Amino acid sequence: MFKIIHKEELNKDTTGIIIEAGQIADKARAGQFVAVIVDENGERIPLTLADWDKDKGTITLIFQRVGFSTKKLGLLNEGDSVQHILGPLGHPTQVKKMGTVVCVGGGVGVAEVYPVSRAFKEAGNRVLGIIGSRTKELLILEDKMKTVCDELFVVTDDGSYGRKGFVTDALKELMGVIDKSSHNIYPELIYAIGPVVMMKAVAELTRPYGIKTIVSVNPIMVDATGMCGSCRCTVGGKTVFGCVDGPDFDGHQIDFNELTLRLRNFSEQEKSIGGQI
């Protein structure tokens, strides 16, 4: 049992919880995730670590209440406990000093790009952040991102806050500025996490530039330790497991279309119980 010691509604459909899990906090590194069973008879779902505190022995999970289990998780309050949490899982993001890194986060992905941005910053990189959401009300963690980015660009689809447009529009603009500049120094790495369509668009945008682009995937998992293969993805024509080979993969190599389809494998079943909460 893992006790929730703090809960915060970040917006109408996104919740953040801080949970006591000292052994996970101790080992956690940017880019890793945990497997969660909310309550008895629950399913196992992967959630990316949004933050952790080794001293306090806590981890932070920020999630959109869209599926059955995330809705249930959202119903728990401070003092309640999450039944099971396993982690940290997956390879940590490969962080080293490389120069300029652009970190892109969309929707709830902003929560997940935050620790990665922080890690790149701490490693001595110049970090440019691009975050976005559909509308102002849904934008999360802008202040936190500001503390770890040298520059932060904010966009909303409807223009209600920051620049109007998608994160890719901001990225395109950034590349355009570099194209026209005299120095022509492009970022060494683009890191993107968010909806699959967003990550795909980012990867397509950077492909002609040949800039290394890493995306963090969140496919369906059961055990999340490499035993079931539910999370398999195709990367560079080879089948890999999101849980143990990822979750970070080369955005120019991964088959996003297959990932999108596989994320729908159980949507019918999910729909059939959606109304039961």
Added chain:
Amino acid sequence: MRISVRRQLPLERIKNFFEVSLGLSKEEAEKEAARCLQCKNPPCVKGCPVGIDIPSFIKLIKENKPKEALAKIKEKNNLPAICGRVCPQEDQCEAMCVLNKKKIPINIGALERYAADYGQAQRHEPVLGKEKAGVKIAIVGSGPAGLTCAADLAKMGYEVTLFESLHLAGGVLMYGIPEFRLPKKIVQGEVDYIKTLGVKVAADTLIGNTYSIDDLFKSGFKAAFVATGAGLPQFLGIPGENLGRVYSANEFLTRVNLMKAYKFPEYVTPINIGKKIAVIGGGNVAFDCARVSLRLGRQVVLVYRRTENEMPARKEEIENAKEEGVPFKTLTQPVKILDDGKGFVKGLECIAMELGEPDASGRRRPVPVKDSNFVLDVDTVIVAIGQNSNPLLPKVTPEIKTNEDGTIPVDENFMTSMTGVFAGGDIITGADTVISAMGAGKKAALAIDKYIRDGS
């Protein structure tokens, strides 16, 4: 006459997940036990990987002493309720039985199960107050090898912690073998028994990630036993394998057994299967998948590239599946899984095979028949062609060397290339039986004890 165990009728049992075998009644068990010749130099014991004193426990059953019979078994075997159900006795103790010459060996498996089930009902074994040596041993993985090693070390007086990455202990006994062959209540009962020996179970803990092997040593463990098993699913490597409704046997069975998807939505884990399921493979796991499919109310066909004679599954399982009406499509090799245009399975393209020269395993190698491709009309595919060793722990622990196939090499004392770290079960042999993993767990426990007593 050898007694056969009563079973649920095929047409009934395919509608439920209850245990197929109903076990022996008291009268049946005592009658079967009376057939035992009580050999002076019993060959059956030599056939048992853990060396149970078989004639003695059978004699106790005959004398209506199931509790004592169970205690006798437990001298050597900590998991009799499991072994009585899933051991391939026909290749082990029963194959060696003197009466097997007349094809009427004692039904040792059924008697073991009887002792376990009936002895257990009246079991009160106080293990408390035992002298603890205060030496901590870590067991990594709670499948048959880990459970056995943990129990034996605890009985010797060690302080044992059993680490399990899943939320429930039991390993393949929990996630892999279906309810109707091995009820989860039985597995839980055996795990609970091992806890009464003083073993601590730490679930939700992935050694390698949550704690490293070094962390274990730093926090006072004096030795570790790696029993992480063979859980890495193999795929065919054919086009269409990543379509929706294509499952590894592990995913299918884990969803149904461990996560209880057959009780969806009471249990939240879903399973998405169509009307007609093809299970690929000929081992016990393939048969488990096929028989689970039936119980989920689906049509199923078992696709195997050799003939029934070469199937590695237990004969009993093959017979059970036949009775239940599982059709076999043998000498058939899948070559492509067809897409319905929406990302799900529409059919399974196969090629007919014929048997050629024997291969390394001694079985005749199947070779494709030219231009014999055809399509099986199925909408779900389960790939049950085997599992490889779990690579996670050695990957993050470079001190533990591995073989090319991912197994961990050990010396004659079950020690890996890392001092104080032992390994046993499927992680050293590749996928094998429950009982051979238990045998390894037992021997490793002795080796670990020796290592500790010799002053490490």
